[in-house]
Amino acid sequence: MPKGTTLFLQFKLRMRMRRILERHNPVCILGAGMTGLAAGLASGFPVFEAEKTTGGICSSYYMRPRGKKRLQAKPKDEVAYRFEIGGGHWIFGADPLVLRLIRSISPIKSYSRKASIYLPDQGLLVPYPLQNHLGYLGSKLASKALQEMERTSPCNNQKVETMADWLHLNLGPTLCELFFDPFHYLYTAGLCKKIAPQDAYKSPVDIRLVRQGASAQVPPVGYNATYIYPKGGLDVLAREMAARSEIYYNHRVESIDLERKEVHFTESRPISYGRLLSTLPLNRMLQLTGLKTEQKPNPSPSVLVLNIGATKGPETPQDHWVYIPKSQAQFHRVGFYSNVDSSFLPAPDRTTKNKVSVYVEKAFPQGQKPTEFEIEVLGHAVVKELQDWGWISDVEVLDPTWIDVAYTWSWPNSKWKEEALEILDQHNILQVGRYARWVFQGIADSIRDGLIAGTTLRVEV
Incomplete structure (x- = not known):
């Protein structure tokens, strides 16, 4: 693109952003994960995202073999591993309308789950469940x-x-x-x-x-026995949804002034709003608004996800993911992106099938992120353990990602979630999506919730 054209587009973007900042926005959407993207798509209201890309923890990215830099788009020669920020995110349980929307944006592929439990002391893989x-x-x-x-x-x-x-x-x-x-x-x-x-x-x-x-084969059971995935990757789905919406990147929320109805960002001017549609984690929204609950907040462990590109080992499982009850490095799940689809591998390795794209998950108490040095040590320990099991051999990429709020649990008999949602609603803040409403749900349900919430607010306003 000519330099003059680029400068003109940047100028137009700055002017549009200035208009957004200076006007009173009836509704603002916080977070451009799948829920926020769907809400922006359905409503037309502006979406503010902390990162420079869309998709949230479902964001895909690429890394070249032996490379250190994350690439947000697939390189033209496709000589790169594809990973996701939070490990494998497969789309299950899509109702017909959500499935139709996804298909209208990106071609999809369907899969039948192959998952196991690995008992390392016995060296035994047992099908799930x-x-x-x-x-x-x-x-x-x-x-x-x-x-x-x-x-x-x-x-x-x-x-x-x-x-x-x-x-x-x-x-x-x-x-x-x-x-x-x-x-x-x-x-x-x-x-x-x-x-x-x-x-x-x-x-x-x-x-x-x-x-x-106990004596024969049984049919697959569970909520994710079959699932789908965009043919080009989740990054393509997210980018196409974003292209149909009004997204403002690099807008990390610092605080929310409930009296003035303003959202303050770390590196941008505040915006005013009438109502907020938030996809940010429920506990985080309470912190940002300064609101308090009588009930003790529910816990939300964090997760370190290690993305690995490697040569296959002699015992590499054929599973899509494997549950681990015991490991020296204390990880609990190993997923194999490339066992789901070979497109997660560099192009030259898709036919030879001697490489593997892997993610490894290890949970931590809420917010207790290890130091960079500790993550490096842990990464090498994980690699060695997988090599000892024969699952991988030579490693070409080892890239850590951190999910601060990964799982949403509840204390016995807790009413914290209900209390928190009600308090926020009283201040014209609607929480929508998995972490915002403190529930477990997949991508399809998150998209559906965003569409419903966005449409509802558009009609109300």
Whole structure:
């Protein structure tokens, strides 16, 4: 693009931004993740994003083999690994209208889940969910686990307050000792004996299938048995949604003045608003507004995601992702982007299939981010452990990403979420999306919620 044209476009953008800053905006949207993009698309109201790109934790990026720099767009020669900021994000449970919208923006591909549990002491991969594949554990262990599960009943008046209570009641002590206790300890950053039961569908219990799986194959179960993914990557979907919206990048919220109805940014002038549609985490919005709740805030562990590009090892799993109950580096999940789709690999390696694009997740207590040196040491420890397992060999890329609010748990009997949402709503702040409303949901539901919220506010205003 000629230099004069570039300068003209930059001037137009500055003038448009000045008009936004100087006018009173009936609605402003905070966050250009999938929910915020959908809300902006449906409403036409401006969206303010802290980063220089869209997509939030679903953002895709590229790195060349042996390279150190993240590329926001696919290089023309396609000699690069593709990763995502928060690890693999696959789109499941899309209702027909959301699916139609996604298809109108980007072609999609469909997949059938292939996931396992890895028991490192035995060197054993067992298909997910573990309880439906007891036959892999040997007849003695399978028989014991089955007997325990048949004896348990949600109606036996056993007190269930915590996630650990629920797991033991429904899955029995043998399977909990083998997998569920150590895995959930890592997954929740040590909170599983303190937080309320949640997302039971992730550990489905159907005693009929448990019995069948002790001696035979069973059909896939769970909320993500099938899923879709944009053919060009999530970055393409996010960019195309952003192109249809009014997005302002590099606008990180510093504080929100409820009296003056102003949003203050770290490096830009404040904007005035009538209503805010926020996709920012619920606990973060309370901090930004200075609002207090009587209830103790619910916990939200952070997650370090290590993205790895490497040569395959002799024992590289064929799974899309693997749950890990025990590891020296204390990671709890390993995902294989390139087992889902070879487009995550550099172009020359897509046919030879001797490389692998990987993500590794390790949870931390809320906000306790390691130092750069600690992350480097941990990264090398993770690589060595995966090499010892035979899952990878020579590493070409090792790139860490940090998700400050990764999982949203609740204390037993907590009403904090309801109280926080009500207080914000009283101040004309509508929380929309997974982290904003403190729920677990996938990309499709986040897009749907953004569309509904954006349309509602457009009609109201």
